[in-house]
Amino acid sequence: MNDNIRHPNVRLIGSDGAQLGVVSTDEAKEKAYGEGLDLVEVSANADPPVCRIMNYDKFRYEQKKKTQEAKKKQSIVETKEIKFRPKTEEHDLNFKIKNIKKFLGQKNKVKITMRFRGREIVYSQSIGLEAMNKIAEALQEDAIILQPPKMEGRQLVMFVGPK
Structure with a gap:
């Protein structure tokens, strides 16, 4: 100038x-x-x-x-993570689903992780996928599945995002 x-x-x-x-x-x-x-x-x-x-x-x-x-106008999308194990009880699972819905309501993505310890890895394709599908079914109205359940090492991971 x-x-x-x-x-x-x-x-x-x-x-x-x-x-x-x-x-x-x-x-x-x-x-x-x-x-x-x-x-x-x-x-x-x-x-x-x-x-x-x-x-x-x-x-x-x-x-x-x-x-x-x-x-001010830009929105920051965070990725929240919910972890659970194959032996997580029904009530605890419902409580975590409620938290996932809360995160989705805040327009955040959610990484759902099921951790397998020791010999539990044998049940990854049966109990693990069953639980993940149950969660996906419960979130059907509130979320879209960004990445279906996939094994990453000793954990089963699924990503969901807000509709």
């Missing part, structure tokens, strides 16, 4: 947005100072570079406001 612009000629845009044509950098600075504003380089890659007459502090302030507004 202002004295840091090193190009001999620039394409000038006025404070009202009108094109003023290609002028020398010194002439552009004089016009900007005459209006009590700054000469700001908008596009350095163009030939000749594009400069605009504007209040630089106000421009920076508005840019900062736009980025803050964009941050």
Whole structure:
């Protein structure tokens, strides 16, 4: 901006947005100072570079406001995890399903993990898949299954997301 612009000629845009044509950098600075504003380089890659007459502090302030507004509007999707074992009782399983529904209500994804210890791994395809299918059935109205049950090492993993 202002004295840091090193190009001999620039394409000038006025404070009202009108094109003023290609002028020398010194002439552009004089016009900007005459209006009590700054000469700001908008596009350095163009030939000749594009400069605009504007209040630089106000421009920076508005840019900062736009980025803050964009941050407010963005939603962060977290991945929550619920762990259980093949021998988890019916009541505990229902309680965990209730928690999964709560997480889905908050628009979060949920990773459902069934951990197998020792010789329990033998039941991974029978009891494990049965329990996972039961959970998927209970969540049918509230969630979509992003990844069906899949073995990862000694655990069976399933991802669900909000509808």
